[in-house]
Amino acid sequence: MKLRFDPKDLEELTRNVKQIQNDVLEEILKANANTEYLGRFLHGSIDKELFKKNVPVVSYDDVKPYLDRVANGEPSDIISGEAITTFIRSTGTSGGKQKIYPANNKYIEDLAFIFALRSFIVSKHIDYDVEQGKKLAFHFTIPHYNTPSGLPVVPALTCLLMSDYFKMRPTNFHTSPDEVTLCQIYKENMYCHLLCGLARRDEVVSIICSFACALVGAIIFFEKNWRELCGNIRSGNVSEWITDLACRDSVSIILGGPNPELADLIEHECSHNSWEGIITRIWPKAKFIQTVLTGSMAQYVPILEFYSNNLPLISPSYMSSEALFGVNTNPLCKPQDVSYTFLPNLSYFEFLSVDEGRNEEIFDLVDVKLGCFYEPLVTTYSGLHRYKMGDVLQVTGFYNSAPQFKFVRRKNMVISVQLEATTEEDILKAATQATLVLESSNLMLMGFTCWSDLSTLPGHYVMYWELKSKYINGLVELDNKVLVECCCVVEESLNILYRMYRCKSRSIGALEIKVVQQGTFGSLMDFFISRGASINQYKTPLCINSSKALEVLENKVFARFFSDKYPSCDS
Structure with a gap:
C-alpha cells in the first residue's frame, strides 16, 4: 500500500463509481459467499441481484453472535472469507454501549489511503509546504486487550498508529516523535505532545486532532499546565512525573537543552488577560486546524474560532469503526457546509431511504437523489453485510459521479417527553441560537448535553451547560435574566411538535438549564475513557442515555434556570 497519493486516483475513483462498486461487491461475494453467514442466503452464488433479494438488512445484535x-476462537470463515486480524472497538458514546467490529489488512490499508488522500486534498487548497513544516498532531494510543482467541481489540486510529504503515512511513512530519504518540498514558501523552509542539513552534504549520472535543480538551490542558511547560523549556528538562522512559528520552532530544528566550515568549503570550487567538499567537505559522466538526462536534466550532483567531477549520473525513466512507473534497468550506464525497473502492454502499412519507426503499450509491435523506448500509471486506449504520445523511451534491453527503444526525439519538422526537440536530440548532444571548455576558459555552427528565410532572427537557469566562481567571458570573432568556430561546428554536405539547396541551414542562462546574465535560470524557473509550474517538454525546454518565453531570451542578414563558405554536 502506497503512503503517497496519486492525484489521478481521486478522479478515476469518482468517475467510475458504478463499475467500481460492482467490482467491489463481486470481490466481497467471491471471498464470502461460502461463509456460514452468507451461505445461508446465497448458497455459494455471487449474483448481485440474489444478494439484494436474499441477504437481510441487519443491525449489531444480528451479527454479534457470529463476532x-x-x-x-472459532475460525473467521464463520462470517468472513478473509482472515479477521483485529477487532475495531467503538467508543460507545453515541449509541450507549461499546461494540466490536471485524477488520483485516484491507481496513488498515484503507485507513492509510484515507489519510494520504485527505493530506493531498488539503495541500491543493492551502498554500503551505508540509514537507518543510510540522503537524502538531494530538494522536493518542490506549492499551488494548485480546479476545480469548488472541485477536487484538483496539480503536481504529490506535490500530493504524500501531501498524507498519505508521511505523515505516518514510518521514515523520509531526512535531512529536513516535515514542510520544505511542505512549499509552493519556496525561503524559498530552503533556509531551504540547511540550514538543511548543519547542518546535516555528515549524508548526497545522494542528490536528481526531475530534473537536479532544482538541478543546488539549487547549484547556495547555491553559492549566503552561507554567510547568515553560519551566521545562527554560531548563531543558522534562518533568519528573513523565514516567514513560522512551517518551522522556525522545522529548529531551526535541528540547535540546535550556531555551529561556522561548520560555519567556510563551510565558508572555499565555499571561495575557484573554486567550483569544492563543493558537495563532503561540504557533504563528499555523495555516489551518484539522478535526471532525460535523454532528455533535459542531458545538465546538465557536470555541475553536475564539482560540484560533478564525483559522480555517477543516473537517477532513467520514469514518467509523464499522467502515470507512469518504473525504471532504472542499476543505475550506464553512463547518456547517461540510459534505463528504463517498469513495466507491472502500466498501459496497447501499442507502435506506429515511425521507418522511416514503417507503423504506434501498438504493445503490449511484442512484441516490439530490436533497434526499438516507441511512447508509455497508457491506465490507471483513464480514459485515448490509449493516445499518444508524446515521442519517443528506445528499448535497456530486464530485464527478460520486455522491456527496452531509452528516445530519445519529438516527437513534433522540429525546422525548410525549410523542415529539427531538434529535441531536434539533438540540444543536437550538443551543446555537441560545449562545447568541450569551455574547453580551462574555461567557463561552464550553460543552453541553441534554436529557428528558420524566421524574417530574409533566416531564421536561434538561440541558447541562459548562460556561467559561473569555478572560483568564475571570469569574463565571451568572445573570439570571440572561440564562432564563437562553432557556426561552432554546424552546422557541425546537420543532413545532415540541412547542405544541409545551404551550397548547402543556404536557411538557418548562425547559431547564443546569450550569455545571468548569471541567465537568472533561470529567464526563474521563468517565467514558475509564469504561474503555478511546480519546481519539470520543465524541461528547448531545443526548445522554447513561444513568452513570448522568450522575457525573448531576454531581457538578451549581445553578439552575427555567424558561419563564411558553414558546409560540406557529409553524
Whole structure:
C-alpha cells in the first residue's frame, strides 16, 4: 500500500463509481459467499441481484453472535472469507454501549489511503509546504486487550498508529516523535505532545486532532499546565512525573537543552488577560486546524474560532469503526457546509431511504437523489453485510459521479417527553441560537448535553451547560435574566411538535438549564475513557442515555434556570 497519493486516483475513483462498486461487491461475494453467514442466503452464488433479494438488512445484535464466536476462537470463515486480524472497538458514546467490529489488512490499508488522500486534498487548497513544516498532531494510543482467541481489540486510529504503515512511513512530519504518540498514558501523552509542539513552534504549520472535543480538551490542558511547560523549556528538562522512559528520552532530544528566550515568549503570550487567538499567537505559522466538526462536534466550532483567531477549520473525513466512507473534497468550506464525497473502492454502499412519507426503499450509491435523506448500509471486506449504520445523511451534491453527503444526525439519538422526537440536530440548532444571548455576558459555552427528565410532572427537557469566562481567571458570573432568556430561546428554536405539547396541551414542562462546574465535560470524557473509550474517538454525546454518565453531570451542578414563558405554536 502506497503512503503517497496519486492525484489521478481521486478522479478515476469518482468517475467510475458504478463499475467500481460492482467490482467491489463481486470481490466481497467471491471471498464470502461460502461463509456460514452468507451461505445461508446465497448458497455459494455471487449474483448481485440474489444478494439484494436474499441477504437481510441487519443491525449489531444480528451479527454479534457470529463476532463473539470468532472472538472466542472459532475460525473467521464463520462470517468472513478473509482472515479477521483485529477487532475495531467503538467508543460507545453515541449509541450507549461499546461494540466490536471485524477488520483485516484491507481496513488498515484503507485507513492509510484515507489519510494520504485527505493530506493531498488539503495541500491543493492551502498554500503551505508540509514537507518543510510540522503537524502538531494530538494522536493518542490506549492499551488494548485480546479476545480469548488472541485477536487484538483496539480503536481504529490506535490500530493504524500501531501498524507498519505508521511505523515505516518514510518521514515523520509531526512535531512529536513516535515514542510520544505511542505512549499509552493519556496525561503524559498530552503533556509531551504540547511540550514538543511548543519547542518546535516555528515549524508548526497545522494542528490536528481526531475530534473537536479532544482538541478543546488539549487547549484547556495547555491553559492549566503552561507554567510547568515553560519551566521545562527554560531548563531543558522534562518533568519528573513523565514516567514513560522512551517518551522522556525522545522529548529531551526535541528540547535540546535550556531555551529561556522561548520560555519567556510563551510565558508572555499565555499571561495575557484573554486567550483569544492563543493558537495563532503561540504557533504563528499555523495555516489551518484539522478535526471532525460535523454532528455533535459542531458545538465546538465557536470555541475553536475564539482560540484560533478564525483559522480555517477543516473537517477532513467520514469514518467509523464499522467502515470507512469518504473525504471532504472542499476543505475550506464553512463547518456547517461540510459534505463528504463517498469513495466507491472502500466498501459496497447501499442507502435506506429515511425521507418522511416514503417507503423504506434501498438504493445503490449511484442512484441516490439530490436533497434526499438516507441511512447508509455497508457491506465490507471483513464480514459485515448490509449493516445499518444508524446515521442519517443528506445528499448535497456530486464530485464527478460520486455522491456527496452531509452528516445530519445519529438516527437513534433522540429525546422525548410525549410523542415529539427531538434529535441531536434539533438540540444543536437550538443551543446555537441560545449562545447568541450569551455574547453580551462574555461567557463561552464550553460543552453541553441534554436529557428528558420524566421524574417530574409533566416531564421536561434538561440541558447541562459548562460556561467559561473569555478572560483568564475571570469569574463565571451568572445573570439570571440572561440564562432564563437562553432557556426561552432554546424552546422557541425546537420543532413545532415540541412547542405544541409545551404551550397548547402543556404536557411538557418548562425547559431547564443546569450550569455545571468548569471541567465537568472533561470529567464526563474521563468517565467514558475509564469504561474503555478511546480519546481519539470520543465524541461528547448531545443526548445522554447513561444513568452513570448522568450522575457525573448531576454531581457538578451549581445553578439552575427555567424558561419563564411558553414558546409560540406557529409553524
